[in-house]
Amino acid sequence: MTHTDDTKTPHLEVIPLGGMGEIGKNITAYRYEDEIMVVDAGLAFPDSHQMGIDLIIPRIDYLQQNAGMIRGWILTHGHEDHIGGLPYILPRLPKVPVYGAPLTLGLVREKLSEFGIKDHETDLREVDLNARFKIGKHFEIEYFRMTHSIPDNAGYILTTPAGRVLHTGDFKLDEHPADGQLSDLGRIEQAGKDGVLLLISDSTNAERPGRTPSEAEIAVNLEDVIANCKGRVFLTTFASQVNRIQNILNIAHRQSRRVIMEGRSMLKYAQVAQAVGHMNAPDPFLTNDEVGGMQDQQVLYICTGSQGQPMSVLSRLAFGNHAKIALRRGDSVILSSNPIPGNEEAVNLVINRLYEIGVDVYYPPAYRIHASGHGSQEELATVLNLARPKFFLPWHGEPRHQINHAKLAQTLPRPPKRTLIAKNGDVIRLSADEFKVTGTVPAGAVYVDGLGVGDIGDDVLLDRVNMSQEGILIMTAVLHPTPHVEVVSRGFVRANRDLDNQIRKVALDAIEQGTREKKRLEDVRDDMYGAVRRFVRKVTGRNPVLIPMIVD
Amino acid sequence: MTHTDDTKTPHLEVIPLGGMGEIGKNITAYRYEDEIMVVDAGLAFPDSHQMGIDLIIPRIDYLQQNAGMIRGWILTHGHEDHIGGLPYILPRLPKVPVYGAPLTLGLVREKLSEFGIKDHETDLREVDLNARFKIGKHFEIEYFRMTHSIPDNAGYILTTPAGRVLHTGDFKLDEHPADGQLSDLGRIEQAGKDGVLLLISDSTNAERPGRTPSEAEIAVNLEDVIANCKGRVFLTTFASQVNRIQNILNIAHRQSRRVIMEGRSMLKYAQVAQAVGHMNAPDPFLTNDEVGGMQDQQVLYICTGSQGQPMSVLSRLAFGNHAKIALRRGDSVILSSNPIPGNEEAVNLVINRLYEIGVDVYYPPAYRIHASGHGSQEELATVLNLARPKFFLPWHGEPRHQINHAKLAQTLPRPPKRTLIAKNGDVIRLSADEFKVTGTVPAGAVYVDGLGVGDIGDDVLLDRVNMSQEGILIMTAVLHPTPHVEVVSRGFVRANRDLDNQIRKVALDAIEQGTREKKRLEDVRDDMYGAVRRFVRKVTGRNPVLIPMIVD
Secondary structure, eight states: OOOOOOOOSOOEEEEEEESBSBSSOOEEEEEETTEEEEEOOOOBOOOTTSTTOOEEEEOOHHHHHTGGGEEEEEOOOOOHHHHTTHHHHGGGSOOOEEEEOHHHHHHHHHHHHHTTOOGGGSEEEEOOTTOEEEETTTEEEEEEEOOOSSSSOEEEEEEETTEEEEEOOSOOOOSSOTTSOOOOHHHHHHHHHHOOSEEEEEOTTTTOOSOOOOHHHHHHHHHHHHHTOOSOEEEEOOTTOHHHHHHHHHHHHHTTOEEEEESHHHHHHHHHHHHTTSOOOSSOOBOGGGGTTSOGGGEEEEESOTTOOTTSHHHHHHTTOOSSOOOOTTOEEEEOSOOOTTOHHHHHHHHHHHHHHTOEEEOTTTSOOOOOSSOOHHHHHHHHHHHOOSEEEEESBOHHHHHHHHHHHHTSSSOOSEEOOOOTTEEEEEETTEEEEEEEOOOOEEEEETTEESOOOHHHHHHHHHHHHHOEEEEEEEOSSSOEEEEEEESSSSOOHHHHHHHHHHHHHHHHHHHHTTOOHHHHHHHHHHHHHHHHHHHHSOOOEEEEEEEO | OOOOOOOOSOOEEEEEEESBSBSSOOEEEEEETTEEEEEOOOOBOOOTTSTTOOEEEEOOHHHHHTGGGEEEEEOOOOOHHHHTTHHHHGGGSOOOEEEEOHHHHHHHHHHHHHTTOOGGGSEEEEOOTTOEEEETTTEEEEEEEOOOSSSSOEEEEEEETTEEEEEOOSOOOOSSOTTSOOOOHHHHHHHHHHOOSEEEEEOTTTTOOSOOOOHHHHHHHHHHHHHTOOSOEEEEOOTTOHHHHHHHHHHHHHTTOEEEEESHHHHHHHHHHHHTTSOOOSSOOBOGGGGTTSOGGGEEEEESOTTOOTTSHHHHHHTTOOSSOOOOTTOEEEEOSOOOTTOHHHHHHHHHHHHHHTOEEEOTTTSOOOOOSSOOHHHHHHHHHHHOOSEEEEESBOHHHHHHHHHHHHTSSSOOSEEOOOOTTEEEEEETTEEEEEEEOOOOEEEEETTEESOOOHHHHHHHHHHHHHOEEEEEEEOSSSOEEEEEEESSSSOOHHHHHHHHHHHHHHHHHHHHTTOOHHHHHHHHHHHHHHHHHHHHSOOOEEEEEEEO
16 A cells, blocks of 8 residues: 545645654655655664664665655754664665754764765755755755754754644753753744644653753763762763763863773764864873873773673773773773663673772762653653644654653643554655545665675574574485485584484485385475474474485 | 682581572582582573573582582572572482472472472472571571562571571562561571671662662552553563562452463462462452453453563463453553563563553553562661671672672671672682682583573584574585585575575585695585685675585
């Protein structure tokens, strides 16, 4: 079923291709008549069943099929779940203007250049967070500033002949942001007065009561912790936490510690943020080679590894295999971060190793040194109250977050007339009096693994899961001159000659019986497969992936 | 290095074989001269790298090597991490008395019978929680009651010629336990006055400030939630939460709901708990077949699945594949539980599916309907203050928990003279003035998978991990009559004839060159392996597990 265009009422189609019913790989298309504009193109990280996958990007069949209609692209901010898919996606579509704020585009440029994509192959257009511009004939965009865990973060108002859409983008309402630049609630309120037909708002923390703590509170707590550290300090946070890192640079300056940045992504973000004026180091950064003569209490390392990534600086420090730095008693390690769901075990392992080394370790919740970048219920309510939308689309969340966001909206003085809990691929028809799903387009995950994009499907992942649980057993039957069977296994059981011999015999019996009965080769192979499967299950209680081969 | 016996001072050896530096598979041996007694024998669940493993039991080489010295065994309570290893371990050692409270032994009997172990093969001795008895010549045991998330939970005082050890067992200090039976703090205080040489105490929640909420508070909150449910209620919690389930039975009775127990383990625990008088259903349980004529608000299902286990009742309900029950709008699902680390993703999946069905879902932290069974810092401090030990061994925790427990002890008015952060296998020598690790014995994990116990080692697990990340590629080269190569893969890439052909050609080239050069068969095989590995890495960026076979 695809979208329909059967009426003449002016209507807009909102088509989430990623980030709806999930957290990650955000991308949304808007279509009005024969024009399409797109917002963001993010990536997602695999869950535990998507084994061996490096990352996931959204399917863009819909955009490819309608490539000629695409008039432009806007980016809300520079997080991976909003821009990480661009190097895979932009080259597959016609070159159109891509709008974004300075830091956002700085990070995009860096990313495209890593992929060998040349400047002239894209049309990046830097705008500020008050920019108003048109895309195609029908899309009028007004950016507005929203605070988040990265600077230059935008929401936008999209005005079309079918009505006005206000999309918050990712946000929290931080009253004391590190750069002093507040969310533009005035713009949301004005839009509310002018009339918002549809509000699309960030559902990430729709289950959390109250307000998300301000970045200012985190900075105060970090300064308390750092002030009490006697030796070297190693601090990790998300490399994209530019404002928090700015606060940490200021703290280091006040406490007479020089900062060393360690880890590729930490250096990259710092470089881009400095280039666009979002980071100003009060003292020049040092390299690790330059700290030789300094005292322990004069240095503060900011390093990668807040998610326990095995190759990160913090993991190498924790496991004692960093080439140049060895942790020791008296050092302090500060994790200004929480594990993202799925990373709990890796982070826990790092923390335990740090304790075993004997360093002092500081992390939430015992220390309130991290805050989410997404607003909690009071902040979500504020936006709903100001925007006063007719229709509401909870976005950037799994069903639990979307539905709690919807319930929250119903408790407010002016609840929306209708709320949709949408999924990726839904075609949502929007006009002055319509707000409903009228069809679907292809949407879902494209797996990126090594150099392959899309060459791994769910069948391949299922094999990986099966092999990970039970191992694999390969039987090669050679029929001539004398039938015999070779058995090789991986991940099945510890080398066991007796068991191998038994399996060989079971397989050989099946082969010999089949050949005596002059069965076809495929049937002989199936007989061997079945006999070995039953035998293995009976003797070991397991079901390895079985591969039977016959060499005639 | 093994333990040494080189002095004549009376000394006790404390030998943790599981549960020290980890949470799970608790087992501790004590040795005095030529006598050994053992405490508990639990199991643990695999982490994400121990793929396909069903469960983990402790290595007991030390006990097997010194089997003739074992005089008896005591059990602290009926949780799997304390008794789950018994069916694997008891049959491998001489029959000795095994002491435990009624519920604990009831659960042990059930477990042994599932494994086909006959009553006469073990010597289970039921005692109450004030029991005093001797094991061997030198071990005097006094049980005392401690509140926890299962009834009949014991700590114990072990008196030996070398001094007195007080082991809390797992505990929280619940001032309002469901069965009204308080922790015996008087016994701990008396021991403290008599002199505790060593305290071994539960470190699980050593990082949590304050007190763990009482079970009574949970019951009040559960009653609030259930009272507001209009339709059917489906509640899940740990099946071993006997006291909480008793509270829920009482709530159901007050609210005129009849209870249906669903799920094998829920029924098993209820049956054992009823048999020993720890559960009294105010109304008889119904079966699902008997609720036909009842109204929705008259039923309350208590079901398995609090950890998102795929075959549990709640998962089958959430995914719509329960044979007899289908959830529908108007139903309420209550999760009186938190995910155990590692189960977050599975539980999240179930919760999202429940939202998608449209049922109302209640779970922590939005609803305070679960509390840990382990005490927080204030409770740990209370025990330390009462026991006033000379030496302290934080147990039942990972290094982060042990070390925070140790730090907590140092903040108290009478800190221990020495604290050890021990590991499984450490031989800890204890006498009036000694408390140190003097050696190690083998300790670690035995993997149970299917029918196999110990037939999977770390090499097998490494193969599983590698195959899960990269898949496997099997090349079979047949040399006669004409050399040709078959390629089969699983979990590598989606079926791709071109790539298969290229790989075949690369392999065949290597084979033909090798045979031309009259290399040995192993060398030809290695050449094929190397050539294919390089080619696959270059073309796909991946490193599948490669299996080269040659049929001559």
